[in-house]
Amino acid sequence: MTSLRSDCPIAGGLDMAGDRWTLLILRDMFLGKRRYSDFLSSSEKITTNILADRLAKMERAGLINKKPYQDRPVRHEYRLTPKGRALLPVLQQMSLWAARYVDGTAAPEDALMNRAIAPSRPVSVL
Amino acid sequence: MTSLRSDCPIAGGLDMAGDRWTLLILRDMFLGKRRYSDFLSSSEKITTNILADRLAKMERAGLINKKPYQDRPVRHEYRLTPKGRALLPVLQQMSLWAARYVDGTAAPEDALMNRAIAPSRPVSVL
DNA sequence: CAGGGTGGCTTGCAAGTTACAAGTTTGTTC
């Protein structure tokens, strides 16, 4: 996770978010989840150690940040940074692809698809 | 790889292509590579056992197919299926994201970006 | 103020996956 395999942007992207869980946590955040227990409740059943590890790595990678929402006891919530939010089109395209080509997957969720990130970037822009 | 974690299309997509190498092999194919030795020569330096394993899994997943291009000795080449080709937009969005947000990555390659798959699908279509 | 419950982790460990190196097979070229 700490060094890139090459300067290819695809390799770089995969080095930061190319595992089985990171993009699913991102998806949950786009759907409004913010707390540890929210992420645990998703239907893919991530385990606690992996969730804690991924949240820490994602924070170090600048995809999310962590802020206390209460003291006593201190509890944190996790939110997308602009860098994390900018991965939405990747999630959208992945959804469209799987919904069409992978058996047993449902249609993409409207909440993910009907959403744009700030400066929207069409595919064939410079 | 054989069963899906949920019916979410993102989870489905990740179950098929959410690892450190599959999308890089796909990228190489979009750039015209077809042979085992072509894939080995990429700058990320995939090792032979992983390459062989990934090619076999991708074939089973229907992303690519394998055909002999000569006998004596039999040699195969690998080509994208329509299902594999349809992952191009995912690669494109990943490239745009990383080029913009990941330090040390180069600009997306024109050969990948200036390319459309047959029925092009804008993001916010049903 | 003891006992149970809850949210958010941490720890331990077995099983699976990856990386690196070396070897094998099939045929071709000198």
Added chain:
DNA sequence: GAACAAACTTGTAACTTGCAAGCCACCCTG
């Protein structure tokens, strides 16, 4: 028939994942 090459396969150590259990701080109830 020796060297070479493409395309794998095998062995093994290191790392990552999945599963279960434990832990700590705090609230809540009696």
